[in-house]
Amino acid sequence: MGAGQLITTKHRDLDTGYISLRSADEDLAARLPELRLPRMSEQARAAFRAVLAYERPPANGSVADVLRLVEARGFSAHPCDWIPEYSWQLGGRHPALYQPWVDWLSEQGLTKFHKGNTLTAENCKRWSKGQRRWALIEMIRNGRDDDFRALKDFASTQPGSIRAQLVEEIDAWGSFVGCYPWQTPLLEYFLNDRVAVVRDIAAHKLGKMGAFTTEEAYAQKLAGELIVTADCVRYREPPEAHMMFVHFYKDFACVNFDALAAALGLAPTDLARRADLDDVGQQLINVAARTGDAEVRSILATRLLDLGKAGEHIPLAMFLGVAPPSWKDGLRAMFASPYWNSVEDYLGSKTGSLDSAMMREWPCSHYISKTVIAELERGELPVNMAYDPLRVLGKVVDKHAAAEVRDEALAAGMAPDNPRLTMLKLNLAL
Structure with missing residues (x-):
């Protein structure tokens, strides 16, 4: 068996000129690490390749929805058909299932380390500074999960230049100028670094935070802007309508739901029930989506649903862990x-x-026959693939419903080999 090689397949594209899809030859595919799910069948592989050829996804994020369906059915892609894009410009945003391939390819020197790789103490020096930046940011974002223990262990193995780069990346990353209060313990940790430049960067960032180094400090500030009555929590002086969302944006981004409730003298569930949804509600909903427990999120989600709010007005996180009826x-x-x-x-x-x-029940399904007839009679296609009901339904329905959609399209006159059917064919083959 040879070492194998990576393969690039180019497809012409009206917008970019061409797009590149990555795969492995048989020899390299045999060397790749096994994933936690088996590879899809030959029939499903053929359907998957047809989807790729028709849709020509330009990057990993553009094929992630297709791979989500494959994974939900208990399978993975075959590396001879697809592997995650690994260029510096487009790497990353691949499903976590394929992380072993991404890391192995770079460890073997077949691809450069990029922002989609896992940064470790052992491979850190093999990264370019620009690509390492994204990995450090991701490490900081995820550090809250273990109180930054893994990040601190990593930092302790690195030279001062890497630690300095890490501290430089402790930031709000464009949300606002400054740092989040949850990053304060990490900045304080680096105040004791053995390298002066690392200590200086950490001290400078902490100094710019002033008195607002904790979520409780932001909660107290916001509590002074709100008024609590027996049945309502609202602004003392409501901002102008066009400023409603941006008013105190940084303050709401830097507080958690429990801390704000405590500053107002309320239980979190009481704050969820009393918040004036037409006043301070949207900001509190965003805070709850980030930091509220399941009961708080369920209360707010139910209130929004009772008002007849459609899905675009409700963060998806509001429904995590809620009871089945609410879901x-x-x-x-x-x-x-x-x-x-x-x-x-x-x-x-x-x-x-x-x-x-x-x-x-979904209005999307009401357009199955209509779009087929529009294509046959007037040559009209959906505005783009994201609004082609055949593709959209093909990604989310079960096999019985997928067959129903396919049969309705065929009954309306669609040719069996129309590429708009590729997603439904993949669904049925999995």
């Missing part, structure tokens, strides 16, 4: 959104499981 109500709210991808995003790992009865 199904949330799904129906996504049906009402003009953004059809909301349903797929909402389903997440449950994609490919929407049954026929629920599918028919």
Whole structure:
């Protein structure tokens, strides 16, 4: 067996001139690490290749929705058909399932280390500074999960230049100028670094935060801007309508729901029930989506649904861990959104499981025959693939519903080899 090689397949594209899809030859495919899911069948592989040829996804994020369906059915892609894009410009945003391939290819020297790789103490020096920056930011973002223990262990193995770069990346990353209070413990840790430049960077960032180094400090500031009554929490002086979202943006971005409730003298659930949804509500909803527990999120989500809000007005995180009835109500709210991808995003790992009865509640399904007839009679296609009901439904429905959609399209006159059917064919082959 040879060492194998990477393969680049180019497809012409009207927007970019061409797009490149990456894969491995048989020898290299045999050397790649096994993933936690088996590779799809030959029939499914053929359907998957047809999807790639028709859709020509320009980057990993553009094929992630297709791979989500494959993974939800218990399979992985075959590396001879697809591997994650690894160029510095387009690397990353691949499903976590394929991380072993991404890291192995770079460790073997077949691809350069890029922002989609896993940064480790052992491989850190093999990265370019620009690509390492993105990995350090990701490490900081994820550091809250273990109180930065893994990050500190990593930093302790690195030279001062790498630690200095790490501290430079402790930031709000464009949300606002400065740092988040949850980053304060990390900055304080580097105040004791053995290298002066690292200590100086950390001290400078902490100094710019002033008195606002904790979420509780931001909570106290916001509490002074709000008024609490027996049945309502609202602004003392409501901002102008066009400033409603940006008013105190940084303060809300730097507070957690429990801390704000405590500063107002309320239990978190009471704040969720009393918040004036037409006043301070949107800001509190965003805080709850980031930091609220399941009960708080469920209370706010239910209130929004009772007001008839469609899915585009409700963060998906509001439904994480909620009771099944509330989850199904949330799904129906996504049906009402003009953004059809909301349903797929909402389903997440449950994609490919929407049954026929629920599918028919979704207005998207009302356009199956209409778009087929429009193509046959007037040559009209959906405005883009994201609004082609055959593709959209093909990604989210179960096999029985997929067959129903296919049969309706064929009955309306669509040719069996029309490439718009490729997603449905993949669904049925998995």
